[in-house]
Amino acid sequence: MSPKNKAKFHRWREMPDLWVQCPDCRKMVTKTKVSAMIEVCPKCGYHFEISSRERIDTLLDPGSFCELFADLEPDDPLRFTGRKPYRERLKKAQEDTGLRDACVIGRGRISEIQIVFGVSDSRFMRGSMGSVVGEKICRGVECATAERLPFVFVSGSGGGARMDEGILSLMQMAKTSAALARFQREGGFFISILTNPTMGGAMASFAALGDIVIAEPKALIGFAGPNVVKETMKKELPEGFQTAEFFLEHGFVDLVVSRPDLRAKVAALLAYAR
């Protein structure tokens, strides 16, 4: 270790609360710098995971968010038990996050433009879609249809469809797509924002159906998980496979926008739909 790095290392050791290691470039960066960029690594641009609360606070006008359908709670229709019962896993996720399920929906404003806004929280069972997530998205879309408002949804779901609710979670794909079909048929405007990661059943339904699809840089996006693809192909995957930039290049994403610029960009887009 060079003397310079050694000195740095001692600084980290002495003040562990002030530093964080970027999981992508492995560099140590100060938390204040990261948080000034809305949880983005100042060295490499890696986007840290943020909670639904932080997303609402940083994307919408301050104090404008008014949550809807907050009393929906997950059930356990299959009485599903893997290594641990679904009920136990739900309880733990609820305690860890303070949320009832992985999706928050409500009315809000971006630069004074009224919208219906939703976000899936990837900390809650990897943001997977069960009946509550599907139902909340549908109700949000229906609210936007009735009030003729744009619908903006930020997806973060590594889990895709929630296995613990079996076939009913698969049906949420059809349900949310049907709701968006009706919304868009009636002229509704939907901006879908894909964050790291958006995969499987979430990506293969509502998240892909934006009139405009935006992705955060380097976000993992796709249908099958990289490990499954690797196993199918029996070879290493190329650098940057299934990233936001990859899908931009292949024509499936309209824009890649980094988090500090997101609010302004969404506001600019919404202005066209007034």
Added chain:
Amino acid sequence: MMAKEAGGRVVSRTPDFEEPILEIDEKIAELKRFSASTDVNLTEQIQQLTRKSEEMKRRIFAHLTPWQRVLIARHSDRPQATDILDLVAEEFIELHGDRAFRDDPCILTGLARIGGRRCMVVGHRKGKTTREKLACGFGCAHPEGYRKAIQKMRLAAKLGLPVVSFIDTPGAHPGMEAEERGQAFVIALALKEMADLPTPIVCLILGEGGSGGALGIGVGDRILMLEHAYYSVISPEGCAAILWKDSGHAPAAAEALKLTADDLLGLGVIDEILPEPLGGAHRDVAATAETIKGALLRHLGEIGEAKRGDLVARRFDKFRRMGRFLENSER
């Protein structure tokens, strides 16, 4: 005899529980051959064995586990959409291509006349020979396959023809090219298009209802299912790999996922279970086809009477209701 395919998926040549049945059936065939070649009358013995075989089938098939059903659904002799079409359609004109990239043989589309009724058929194709199976990706369709289905369904709507969809897939293809060509985006589009299609859609799950790949042609006014087919959000092997880090726990996962026809009827996901001949659809393909034909015509007749606007609205309500959650409960 079991064999493992790529990805640790278990496919069955002959499932273990079926072997005693096969043994007796072989004996019966042998006795018949012997009797025919030697003029020895063995009718009584043959009848006795036939009764025994029937009895055994009844016993085994009365208590199938979910995992055993999965194995039947994957049985190499299980009738595929092409077999059923051969038997139920007086005419079938296959239509190829997605008008964008290529013709995916894994998705079969074409105009058909079934019991005098004209319709658009959409279905998965697994293939029969090794060459076909490889070309069809063992029933795992690519984005262009789903795009082809969308394109043909739009044509059906224009011509005022109902759509009949035969579902039989382990899942949508999870390969590099499929990702590159937007597998997730195209499946999502297919779901949206089917939700909005102004013509009747009847779906039938023939064998495997593998996740998004099945749902990709599975949004309809009626969802029918053969008795031993399965329909699941994830394969039992995939589920076991996640839960127990070992795909060998697939039988337990199959149990937990509630993927049998009875389970799905109870959960309100399917509308009707079509009974299979004793011992499974592969034991009597003609009888299976007859059942399917009857059910398809009955449902097409029923839906055909609805007005187009009502049709889409009713289909919307059908899927809108799916799911279970709690509301207004205090934490």
